[in-house]
Each structure stands twice: as structure tokens, then as C-alpha cells.
Amino acid sequence: MRYLLNQVEIDLLKGTATTREASQDIRAKTLAVLKILIQHSDQVVTKTQLLETVWQGVVVQEQVLVQSIRELREILGADCIKTHPRIGYQLVVAPIPIQGAKVTGKWRFAMVSVVLMLIISGLWLTWMRTVNQPETRYPTVAFLPVENAMLDDVHAAVPLHGLAYLSEYTQAEGGLPVVAAEHVLTTLSHSPWYSNDTAQIRLSRRQDVLQLQERLGADLLVETRLSGFPQDMQLQYTLHFNRGAEQGVVFASGPELAYQALIARLVTRYGEHDQRLDIQSNLDFSNEAFARGLQMYLSRNYQEAIALLRSALRHAADPLTVRRYLAASLANNGDVAAALSLLQQNIVARGGDVVTRRERMRANLMMGYLLINWPQQTDREHELSRAEKYIATAREQASDNSDHLFIAYALEELGKIKRMQGRYSEASRLLHSALSYHQRFDAIYGQTNALIELARIATEQGEEQEATHLFAQAHRVAEASNAVPNQIWIWLAQADLLRQARQVEQANQLALRAKALAKSADDPVLIERVEAWFAKAPIYTVN
The missing domain is CATH 1.25.40.10 (Tetratricopeptide repeat domain)
Structure with missing residues (x-):
């Protein structure tokens, strides 16, 4: 069976796609996907249906389907297949059956005429919609307060500062209409999704998102989460549309640079009139x-x-x-x-x-x-x-x-190696150098690891008083910034040394303090690390 799709002749038996310029083979799995889309051209075909039919009995990632859709768009044109986010795909050009052995002469003329009529009809409908629409517009964007995943006082202003920055500069630099930050905060304060106790927003269901979008009058709702370390951050974002959502991530050395990177993406993508937010044609x-x-x-x-x-x-x-x-x-x-x-x-x-x-x-x-x-x-x-x-x-x-941050990191690890080799003088010199770099940053709690390593050196050399002094200094640094992870890490390091010295009861007391703080912070990473200590399992992870 052969069809004409967007002026491309598709032969489902031979598995070929032919245009005036050339003919090419269609990969078998991609051809199978196209057959199903043609059979159900009047409806959305779910991803599950396509995967279970085309890759029957084979466990595959969803990416194999995405690849086939990409290949079909390259053959037929980018706008011929519509993506319904998180649901499936639909063929949006009418498949015209081709009768007879070859499309030539009057048949080709007839089919070209049909295609031209369809194009003219489409242009007429577009014109009618334009006439009935009073004016073109940009999509309205609403930002939620930025979720702060860094448990310290240095970044305590991230949620409100991030909201204000994103709202102001997206409108100023991109010309996109943005719901005012004050209106967002007022709406949230009267919503069931905002917790006064934790100052956090929890949109646990799709219906929550849609209701909040409606209350804010937004076409696009943007959720963000800032995490990482000073000088080395990542901003995760979720774009909520009326018919789905899309996630992404940007990296930067500071919060404002991360916000600017996100704004640039939004302006590039939606800074044109009448963007269709339900069609993610340029989804990466x-x-x-x-x-x-x-x-x-x-x-x-x-x-x-x-x-x-x-x-x-x-x-x-x-x-x-x-x-x-x-x-x-x-x-x-x-x-x-x-x-x-x-x-x-x-x-x-x-x-x-x-x-x-x-x-x-x-x-x-x-x-x-x-x-x-x-x-x-x-x-x-x-x-x-x-x-x-x-x-x-x-x-x-x-x-x-x-890159002073990574110089400091490298010096810390080199100091640790020298300590493990018993070369304490070299280790101490490297760690004090790391401290001098960390002291240049606003987030002073970066000094924690170096101070812990110096305390370990003092302990291993029998200088208990010096070790106590260094641990106390580490606690002061962490508490000054209210850096919860660092406070827990210091307690676990002290507990570890006490356990090695067979002072089990004192070690457990410190570990229990760390456990209580981790639960208070409601941070699964910190809780997992403390539990690993009690289980005598490695507490290190790659961050």
C-alpha cells in the first residue's frame, strides 16, 4: 500500500520514501511506527501502544520510539507528527492513498491538486482564526518562588530573590508578559499548596498545576530548584503547559547567572507571537x-x-x-x-x-x-x-x-592522601592552603572538610586538645551559616574517631545528635549518611 504524505510518496510494502529529488529506505521499526500512525491518523496513538506493538516482547527504553519519530519528521517534515506530551503522537497530515502502479501523469496532477486544495483550505482557516482573534499575544508566564536545596543561611533569600529576578528580567529583556511576583505570592498564600510551617509549595497532582495556572492567569507556569555548592550550581526547571510539562537543567557559578541562562532559553523559545505551548516541537x-x-x-x-x-x-x-x-x-x-x-x-x-x-x-x-x-x-x-x-x-x-574553588577541592584531597600515608607535615600544609582559598568565598562553611582533616591529623598524632579545638572551629564555621549538612558531617567525623578509640557510648551520642538534625531537616541524603554510620557502612557518596 502506498500513500502520499506531505508530497512524499510512502510505499509501506517496499519501505521507501520518494520525493521528486530522491528515494530513501525507511528503517524497519520506523516504518512499523508509521504504519500505526497512518492506521490511526484520526486519533492520538499512545507511546505504550507503539512500544508494545512495534517492540513486542522486547524491553526497550522510550528513546527508541523518540528516535523513530525523529526519523519520520526528517522524512515527512517537522510539523507532520504532533507530540502530545507524556501521552503519545498523532499524524496531522492526511494520508492520501495512491491507486495504480505509479504516480505519474494525470494521477500526479490530481494528487498535487488535492494537496494544493488542502493547503489553500489550511491557509483560509488560519486567516479566519486571525480575523476572529482581536490581537496576537505572547504567552503569559508565571514563576513560582525558587526552591532552595542548599541548607544554609547564605542562600536563605533564594526563593524570593529568585522569583523577583526571574519575573522582572524575563519581562524586561524578553518582552514576555509575566505575572507580577507580588500577585504570585498573594495567590500562593491563600492556596492549599503552600505550607506556612515549611514555606514550601507542593504541587503533587497535575490538577493542582492546572488550578494554580488558572488562578494566576498564566499560559506557562515555571517551577525551579537551585542546588549545588557556591561557585558551582545547577538550576532545575519544570515548564508546565496546559497539556503537559517539560523538564530541563542549566549550570552556572552563581544564582543570578543560572536565572539568566533560564531566561535566555525562555525568550529564545517563546519570544514570538502566538506560541503554541501545547506543541513542544523543539523539545530537546x-x-x-x-x-x-x-x-x-x-x-x-x-x-x-x-x-x-x-x-x-x-x-x-x-x-x-x-x-x-x-x-x-x-x-x-x-x-x-x-x-x-x-x-x-x-x-x-x-x-x-x-x-x-x-x-x-x-x-x-x-x-x-x-x-x-x-x-x-x-x-x-x-x-x-x-x-x-x-x-x-x-x-x-x-x-x-x-578556578579557586577547584584548587581548594584538589588541595583538600591531596591533604587527605598525605594523611592516609602518614605524611602529616605535608598534609597539614596542603590543608591550610585549602583553608586560605575557602576563606575568600562568602560561604565560609566550605572550610569544613579541611578543618575535619586537620582534626584527624591531630588525633592520629595524639594531640587531642588540638583536635578538640579544630572540631570546635569547624562547628563555629558551620553554625555561623546554619549549614546543616556540615554540622552533621562534623558530628559524624567526631563520632567516627571516638568509635575507633573504642569510646562507643560517646560516639553513639554524637551520631544520634546528627540523626536528629538530619530528620529535622527532612533531608533523605543526610538521613541516609547517618544511618550508614550506624550500619558501619561507607558514608561517602559522590556529590
Whole structure:
């Protein structure tokens, strides 16, 4: 059977697509997808139906279907298949059956005439809609307060400052109409989705989103979450449309730079009149899968994170960043060998751009970190020497890029290696140098790890008074910023040393304080780390 689709002749028996210029073969699975879309051209075909029919009996990722849809759009035209987010796909051009052996002469003339009539009809309908619509408009955007995933006082202003910044500059720079931040806050304060106790918004159901959009009068509702560390942050975002949602992530060294990156994406995508928010024709699957994988990674669901990140990696414009998070997920899931192999690919990646250079530096640092904290060899001294080489390389790369944060990180890890080797004088010198870098940043609690390592050195040398002084200094630094994770990490480090000294009761008391604070913060990562301590399991994870 043959059909004419958008002036392309499709032969379902031969599996070919023919235009005036050339003929090409259609991949078997892609052809099977097209057959189903033609058979049900008057309705939406669900993703489940397509996957179960075309890939019957085979366990596959959703990406295989996305790839087939991409191939069909390349053959037929980008607008011939409509995506219904989270539901499925629909053929939006009428398939015209071709009778006879060949489309030539009067048949070709007749079919071209039919196509022209359809085009004229479409233009007439478009004109009618324009006449009946008083004026064209941009989509109205509403931002929710930015969720702050950094448990410290330094970033306490993130929710309201982020809301104000995104609202003001999206309208000022992009010309998009934006619901005023004050109106958003007033609406939220009278809604069932806002908690006065936690100052958090929870839109747990799709219906919640739609109701809030209606109350705000918004075509597009934007949720954001800021996480990471000072100088090294990530902004996850969810765009809520009337018919679905899309996720993404941007990286930046600070909150405002992250907001600017998101604004640039929104303006580029929606800064034209009459955008159809229910049609995500330029949806970047790799970024969607990456964002969802990152979400699973941060919630400690490493199995799902691995599956999503592997899907994202196949089509990512920035494979190095995706590969790094995949390596971290594999390591935290226990497959350190696979993580090391992925990071090695980043280390040898070519390119002189800023992103590639920084990812090479990160890869070297992570390689060293994994070799220090997850021993893979019986020859521990040799393994630590390997780790030192990777971290020393990361330090050189950070120095070349004037990246003071990663210089500090590298100095900390080098100091830890020297402590583990019993070379305390060298370790102390490296750690004090790391402290001097951290003291340059507004977030002073970055000094915590270096102070803990110095306290460990003092303990191992029998200088208990000095160790007590260093731990007290670490607590003061963490408490000054109300950095909950750091306070917990200090208590666990003290408890660990007490347990090694067989002072079990005192160790448990400190660990219980850490556990209570973790539960109070309602942070699953912190709770998991404390529980790992009680189980005498490794408490380290790749962040």
C-alpha cells in the first residue's frame, strides 16, 4: 500500500520514501511506527501502544520510539507528527492513498491538486482564526518562588530573590508578559499548596498545576530548584503547559547567572507571537532525560537515574556533563569500575572550550576521589599514588583556569592522601592552603572538610586538645551559616574517631545528635549518611 504524505510518496510494502529529488529506505521499526500512525491518523496513538506493538516482547527504553519519530519528521517534515506530551503522537497530515502502479501523469496532477486544495483550505482557516482573534499575544508566564536545596543561611533569600529576578528580567529583556511576583505570592498564600510551617509549595497532582495556572492567569507556569555548592550550581526547571510539562537543567557559578541562562532559553523559545505551548516541537529529549535523571540522582534513586542518563547520553549536545552524572550514579550504586571507565573518557576528551576544560578537571578530581574512598586494589599504596596523580592534574588544570574553588577541592584531597600515608607535615600544609582559598568565598562553611582533616591529623598524632579545638572551629564555621549538612558531617567525623578509640557510648551520642538534625531537616541524603554510620557502612557518596 502506498500513500502520499506531505508530497512524499510512502510505499509501506517496499519501505521507501520518494520525493521528486530522491528515494530513501525507511528503517524497519520506523516504518512499523508509521504504519500505526497512518492506521490511526484520526486519533492520538499512545507511546505504550507503539512500544508494545512495534517492540513486542522486547524491553526497550522510550528513546527508541523518540528516535523513530525523529526519523519520520526528517522524512515527512517537522510539523507532520504532533507530540502530545507524556501521552503519545498523532499524524496531522492526511494520508492520501495512491491507486495504480505509479504516480505519474494525470494521477500526479490530481494528487498535487488535492494537496494544493488542502493547503489553500489550511491557509483560509488560519486567516479566519486571525480575523476572529482581536490581537496576537505572547504567552503569559508565571514563576513560582525558587526552591532552595542548599541548607544554609547564605542562600536563605533564594526563593524570593529568585522569583523577583526571574519575573522582572524575563519581562524586561524578553518582552514576555509575566505575572507580577507580588500577585504570585498573594495567590500562593491563600492556596492549599503552600505550607506556612515549611514555606514550601507542593504541587503533587497535575490538577493542582492546572488550578494554580488558572488562578494566576498564566499560559506557562515555571517551577525551579537551585542546588549545588557556591561557585558551582545547577538550576532545575519544570515548564508546565496546559497539556503537559517539560523538564530541563542549566549550570552556572552563581544564582543570578543560572536565572539568566533560564531566561535566555525562555525568550529564545517563546519570544514570538502566538506560541503554541501545547506543541513542544523543539523539545530537546536529551535535556529532558538529563533533567529527569538528575532529579532521580539527587533523590538517591540511582537505578532510575542510570537508565535516564544513559538515554540522555546517546543524544546529548554536552555528553561530558551527562557522562559525569552517570559516573556518579554508577559509583553511588556500587559499580565503581564502570564509573572510572566513564570518567576516563572525559579525561581524554578533546576540545579547548570552557565546558570541556572544566569537565576534564572534574573528571580527574572525581577519579582521585573514587580511588581514595572506594578502594579497588589490594595494593593500597599504589592506588593512593594513582589517586594523587589524578588530583594533582586537576589542581594544575584549576590553576590554569584560575578556578579557586577547584584548587581548594584538589588541595583538600591531596591533604587527605598525605594523611592516609602518614605524611602529616605535608598534609597539614596542603590543608591550610585549602583553608586560605575557602576563606575568600562568602560561604565560609566550605572550610569544613579541611578543618575535619586537620582534626584527624591531630588525633592520629595524639594531640587531642588540638583536635578538640579544630572540631570546635569547624562547628563555629558551620553554625555561623546554619549549614546543616556540615554540622552533621562534623558530628559524624567526631563520632567516627571516638568509635575507633573504642569510646562507643560517646560516639553513639554524637551520631544520634546528627540523626536528629538530619530528620529535622527532612533531608533523605543526610538521613541516609547517618544511618550508614550506624550500619558501619561507607558514608561517602559522590556529590
